[in-house]
Amino acid sequence: MSFSKASNYIDSNTASAVELLSRLVQQASTQGNEQGVQAVVIEKLKSLGLEVDVWDPEYSVLATSLYFVPSRNNFGGSPNVVGVLKGTGGGKSIILNGHIDVVPEGDRTKWTHDPFSGKVVDGRVYGRGTTDMKGGNVSMLLAIESLIRSGIRLKGDVIFESVIEEESGGAGTLAATLRGYKADAAIIPEPTNMKLFIKQQGSMWFRVTVEGRSAHGGTRYEGVSAIEKAVLVHQAILQLEARRNARITDPLYKNIPIPVPINMGKIQGGSWPSSVADLVTIEGRIGVAPSEEMEEVRKELRACVQDISNQDPWLKDHPAKVEFFGAQWVPNALEETHPFVGVMKKSFEAVYQKPVRIEASPWGTDGGLLGKVGGIPTLIIGPGETRMAHYPDEYIEVKEMIGAAKVFSRLLIEWCGTNP
Amino acid sequence: MSFSKASNYIDSNTASAVELLSRLVQQASTQGNEQGVQAVVIEKLKSLGLEVDVWDPEYSVLATSLYFVPSRNNFGGSPNVVGVLKGTGGGKSIILNGHIDVVPEGDRTKWTHDPFSGKVVDGRVYGRGTTDMKGGNVSMLLAIESLIRSGIRLKGDVIFESVIEEESGGAGTLAATLRGYKADAAIIPEPTNMKLFIKQQGSMWFRVTVEGRSAHGGTRYEGVSAIEKAVLVHQAILQLEARRNARITDPLYKNIPIPVPINMGKIQGGSWPSSVADLVTIEGRIGVAPSEEMEEVRKELRACVQDISNQDPWLKDHPAKVEFFGAQWVPNALEETHPFVGVMKKSFEAVYQKPVRIEASPWGTDGGLLGKVGGIPTLIIGPGETRMAHYPDEYIEVKEMIGAAKVFSRLLIEWCGTNP
Numbered sequence: 086m087s088f089s090k091a092s093n094y095i096d097s098n099t100a101s102a103v104e105l106l107s108r109l110v111q112q113a114s115t116q117g118n119e120q121g122v123q124a125v126v127i128e129k130l131k132s133l134g135l136e137v138d139v140w141d142p143e144y145s146v147l148a149t150s151l152y153f154v155p156s157r158n159n160f161g162g163s164p165n166v167v168g169v170l171k172g173t174g175g176g177k178s179i180i181l182n183g184h185i186d187v188v189p190e191g192d193r194t195k196w197t198h199d200p201f202s203g204k205v206v207d208g209r210v211y212g213r214g215t216t217d218m219k220g221g222n223v224s225m226l227l228a229i230e231s232l233i234r235s236g237i238r239l240k241g242d243v244i245f246e247s248v249i250e251e252e253s254g255g256a257g258t259l260a261a262t263l264r265g266y267k268a269d270a271a272i273i274p275e276p277t278n279m280k281l282f283i284k285q286q287g288s289m290w291f292r293v294t295v296e297g298r299s300a301h302g303g304t305r306y307e308g309v310s311a312i313e314k315a316v317l318v319h320q321a322i323l324q325l326e327a328r329r330n331a332r333i334t335d336p337l338y339k340n341i342p343i344p345v346p347i348n349m350g351k352i353q354g355g356s357w358p359s360s361v362a363d364l365v366t367i368e369g370r371i372g373v374a375p376s377e378e379m380e381e382v383r384k385e386l387r388a389c390v391q392d393i394s395n396q397d398p399w400l401k402d403h404p405a406k407v408e409f410f411g412a413q414w415v416p417n418a419l420e421e422t423h424p425f426v427g428v429m430k431k432s433f434e435a436v437y438q439k440p441v442r443i444e445a446s447p448w449g450t451d452g453g454l455l456g457k458v459g460g461i462p463t464l465i466i467g468p469g470e471t472r473m474a475h476y477p478d479e480y481i482e483v484k485e486m487i488g489a490a491k492v493f494s495r496l497l498i499e500w501c502g503t504n505p
Numbered sequence: 506m507s508f509s510k511a512s513n514y515i516d517s518n519t520a521s522a523v524e525l526l527s528r529l530v531q532q533a534s535t536q537g538n539e540q541g542v543q544a545v546v547i548e549k550l551k552s553l554g555l556e557v558d559v560w561d562p563e564y565s566v567l568a569t570s571l572y573f574v575p576s577r578n579n580f581g582g583s584p585n586v587v588g589v590l591k592g593t594g595g596g597k598s599i600i601l602n603g604h605i606d607v608v609p610e611g612d613r614t615k616w617t618h619d620p621f622s623g624k625v626v627d628g629r630v631y632g633r634g635t636t637d638m639k640g641g642n643v644s645m646l647l648a649i650e651s652l653i654r655s656g657i658r659l660k661g662d663v664i665f666e667s668v669i670e671e672e673s674g675g676a677g678t679l680a681a682t683l684r685g686y687k688a689d690a691a692i693i694p695e696p697t698n699m700k701l702f703i704k705q706q707g708s709m710w711f712r713v714t715v716e717g718r719s720a721h722g723g724t725r726y727e728g729v730s731a732i733e734k735a736v737l738v739h740q741a742i743l744q745l746e747a748r749r750n751a752r753i754t755d756p757l758y759k760n761i762p763i764p765v766p767i768n769m770g771k772i773q774g775g776s777w778p779s780s781v782a783d784l785v786t787i788e789g790r791i792g793v794a795p796s797e798e799m800e801e802v803r804k805e806l807r808a809c810v811q812d813i814s815n816q817d818p819w820l821k822d823h824p825a826k827v828e829f830f831g832a833q834w835v836p837n838a839l840e841e842t843h844p845f846v847g848v849m850k851k852s853f854e855a856v857y858q859k860p861v862r863i864e865a866s867p868w869g870t871d872g873g874l875l876g877k878v879g880g881i882p883t884l885i886i887g888p889g890e891t892r893m894a895h896y897p898d899e900y901i902e903v904k905e906m907i908g909a910a911k912v913f914s915r916l917l918i919e920w921c922g923t924n925p
Contacts, residue, residue: 290778302768302790303867348722355771358710359790370722370779447723
């Protein structure tokens with residue numbers, strides 16, 4: 086059978102895949118510095134004979150979308166790269182999407198190896214981006230390569246997307262989708278430890294501003310403590326979190342204590358111990374359920390804060406204000422009954438000889454944009470240690486990356502169809 | 506009668522008193538910059554023929570006192586000045602204490618006149634320190650001068666203290682007291698609008714630190730929110746405030762909504778909207794009742810925070826911590842039945858033809874140090890707009906300063922006794 090040939094190819098080309106990953110990691114592709122790494126990707130795509138499309142996302146195009154998070158004013162010098170393997174026709178197409186940007190390395194003293202060394206030790210590749218998610222990208226490239234080099238001709242198109250800006254809200258994937266790249270399905274190999282996330286939680290950042298009235302601490306009854314009022318708002322938001330989560334009946338979430346948390350992560354207010362605080366801000370992240378629209382969640386949080394304001398004599402006249410700022414991730418969902426899920430399950434089992442574990446992710450990916458903007462059924466499954474993402478000594482197991490490559494190779498055969 | 510002569514002297518020497526105040530204001534005596542203003546005070550005391558003592562408070566001496574707030578490491582170049590008018594003997598002595606330091610002028614654009622001009626407009630002297638409290642100091646000096654120039658010889662000693670560092674916790678008054686300056690009574694003409702504060706609230710600054718455990722906001726149930734735990738501590742401290750105030754039965758406080766407030770003025774915690782906050786600090790000011798000891802109040806706040814920590818499963822193992830930091834003001838009290846209060850009431854009535862209004866102040870003064878360290882019965886009464894202290898366009902009414910001088914002149918006659 087053709088897949089065994091591809092699988093063997095993958096096994097015998099592990100070393101060059103590891104080398105490619107090291108080269109990708111050595112290009113420190115933090116926000117604004119993606120050109121070097123994309124040059125490596127382009128070289129690889131060209132060597133495979135794919136049609137390559139390289140462009141800097143345009144702000145004016147992105148700005149036409151409601152889903153655009155303006156993480157910067159200008160994307161010049163930060164190219165997206167797409168490589169297309171044209172099928173022979175008559176098959177289903179697929180997008181293989183992976184982001185190439187990485188978060189900064191943080192405190193270098195916490196790293197055992199240089200964060201941009203791509204060093205290989207005991208079957209692991211170390212460095213920023215190994216697990217999140219250059220390792221997954223290499224799995225996809227190796228899958229494509231295994232088919233080409235094994236002489237397997239797919240019917241459907243394979244669109245490989247190496248996108249920027251996932252870590253800052255998804256402008257890269259949004260740009261690729263607005264440029265017209267669509268397919269019958271998509272996968273994003275974010276590090277899930279090869280669990281299959283058929284649903285992903287979205288999220289938004291918010292800021293609540295609570296006003297008080299200053300006074301000297303010795304006569305604090307002449308003022309109004311913004312801290313006391315912020316406590317009211319804080320408690321009301323916790324109650325909203327409880328109500329929102331009580332509504333969730335999806336069995337996928339049955340073991341999750343709080344499926345869509347509202348995290349109030351930062352509080353700041355007052356300027357002097359002996360003055361009454363006249364302003365407090367709370368900043369947080371509100372989770373968006375896979376079935377929800379971003380806008381309805383915004384409305385619900387605003388209504389909650391307005392409600393508690395109406396119940397307090399001071400806040401009634403000085404209502405707490407809600408803004409949404411910073412990054413956002415759009416949720417995504419695919420029902421387990423969707424054919425693409427079936428093909429993915431089958432492909433996983435063929436390689437791992439056990440059923441894939443299906444979950445909903447507690448964080449967002451670019452899958453929300455592929456789903457909502459592109460209308461593309463999208464799944465998240467990839468190699469790598471979820472818990473190492475964004476941490477010092479980030480690494481990926483070579484064995485996992487190779488396993489994933491085989492699953493993707495099999496998936497392409499099953500989904501796109503092959504010619505004899 | 507002798508007082509009418511002194512009173513007439515005060516009236517006819519208003520202009521020179523105003524000139525003296527302007528000169529004092531023109532010496533911007535913020536912390537560390539007191540030498541210039543003290544030179545003017547020394548010149549004045551010498552012109553009146555008083556014995557003058559000038560010294561820089563010594564840290565090592567101050568450090569022997571439990572009441573020392575180490576506002577700086579070194580008081581070199583920041584002299585205290587004391588002038589003594591020896592009595593003829595057989596009378597009661599008095600300390601006239603006034604601080605010569607001022608708080609910074611703040612944003613100069615908010616001032617109509619230069620904050621250090623000492624400009625006189627429509628019967629008011631403008632500038633930083635006019636009301637808090639160089640105006641009161643001039644009232645005292647004018648009172649002494651009126652007696653000397655009217656040939657009135659007192660039996661008891663008059664000790665005039667021009668002290669530094671009141672705005673930062675009282676090292677000047679503490680140094681004068683430790684140097685041995687004691688008397689049978691003391692007044693401090695802080696700006697009370699000539700109300701008589703027989704009791705003064707003390708205060709301390711505190712910081713509560715509440716620990717949590719960080720986690721990603723999407724799985725916030727894996728962490729512990731320091732903000733949620735800080736809310737528990739905040740509510741417990743509000744309950745402590747209620748209990749502390751319920752104990753206060755002094756009729757002087759019957760119209761004060763919260764006689765000894767606990768003001769939580771500043772809150773700060775967490776570093777990222779989508780992370781669980783792992784540390785929150787609350788900074789505040791706890792009022793100390795006139796009848797209380799500083800240490801018992803410290804203990805009570807510590808016990809309250811320990812109590813609430815014991816009641817929470819997380820805080821039990823990670824108890825919230827209390828520290829006391831920054832400035833403190835020791836409370837003070839004199840019963841209305843004390844003879845000095847009687848003499849003060851009489852002196853006020855003689856000048857103003859109406860009873861003096863008796864209150865407890867919501868803030869501390871150096872009176873606590875005179876009372877607790879020196880064992881000196883101390884009253885607070887002085888000219889000036891309380892609400893203008895520390896504000897832009899600070900001013901004092903010349904009329905009030907002159908009225909106060911007459912009250913003090915009369916008080917010295919009544920308290921110290923006179924020779925025929």
